[in-house]
Amino acid sequence: MVESKIRALVMMIGGPYIGGAPKTERNMKQIALIGATGTIGRALAAHLEARGDEVIRLSRGSSPSIDLEDAPSVRAGLAALGRIDAVVCVAGRASFGAVPDLSDEALELGIRSKLRGQIDLVRWAPEHLRPGGAIVLTSGMLAHRPGPGTAPVSMVNAAIEAFARAAALDLSAHRVEVVCPPLIQETALAMGRSEIPAPPAADVAQTYARAIDGHTTGTTYFVPGFGPGRDA
């Protein structure tokens, strides 16, 4: 009764009514970030913390440590987290190499590290996530636009997206998403390829944030202007 009078009064004088239910800030999230010390990981951690999330930084060098190439460390690292809202992976190794010269080791590295490591996260992270929580993986634009000498990493990136699309059908309480970064500016510069149009890691971080917050599942997210058709 009192509240409806206040609402009428506020509307009479032309102001917005902000009463009733308490004003809700966006809920702060607890996010485990694997690869937090990397080029994309550092920018993403900074972006998430700037908006109020708590970031648990993980990598092979963290405590607890997670090594995507060592399944027991993935299980133990996840178990040490308690209940969180998202597990995000911006880590994993994969090799380049032209097919005629491809060694077994070059072929297997990406399968064992970037692919299998992220698959294991999808298998074991759900029991540590709150309902509706998200697992966000990383693929890469070579899945869609390969070049010569990229077959091993193109394959791994495409497999990550396919696995997430299918895994999402089996996981009803949680979301599985993939971010597909293009070559980023910092890496292009480090390669001496400043002529390649590439977004800075800070822009890529915003795409990860969209994937963390989204209401989709099994979806691959692209950086705006840098999708497979360059217009995502």
Ligand SMILES: NC(=O)c1ccc[n+]([C@@H]2O[C@H](COP(=O)([O-])OP(=O)(O)OC[C@H]3O[C@@H](n4cnc5c(N)ncnc54)[C@H](OP(=O)(O)O)[C@@H]3O)[C@@H](O)[C@H]2O)c1
């Ligand atoms: N940079 C690009 O232009 C680009 C483009 C497309 C896709 N990507 C993909 O994005 C991801 C991140 O790239 P980035 O350039 O940010 O990498 P980065 O700078 O090399 O950093 C890699 C991060 O992952 C951690 N890491 C490496 N191996 C690991 C393992 N076996 N287990 C757990 N953590 C591990 C590293 O920390 P420790 O060494 O302490 O473990 C580091 O924090 C990669 O999957 C990459 O393929 C990158």
